[in-house]
Amino acid sequence: MADTLPILPGSTVVVRDGRSIYDGYRGFVQRISGTRAAVLFEGGNWDKLVTLPLKTLEQV
Known part of the structure; x- marks a missing residue:
């Protein structure tokens, strides 16, 4: 994940947290x-x- 773009307002993201609904x-x-x-x-x-x-959060 070191080469990923920064998450900024307007970014599409997916939640990656097994404890979250x-x-x-x-x-x-x-x-x-x-x-x-x-x-x-x-x-x-x-x-x-x-x-x-x-x-x-993971950017899509």
């Missing part, structure tokens, strides 16, 4: 603050904005 979900980074990112998940008729640690 969002593991495997794909979303869009809305903003970054420190070591956490606000990720927007959209699914049909629902939207959810969740703050997650950057280390649990």
Whole structure:
């Protein structure tokens, strides 16, 4: 993962955290603050904005 691009607002990411209910979900980074990112998940008729640690996110 050392050669990956930095995660920036607007990036598409996948959650890689086996302890999270969002593991495997794909979303869009809305903003970054420190070591956490606000990720927007959209699914049909629902939207959810969740703050997650950057280390649990993988850029798509």
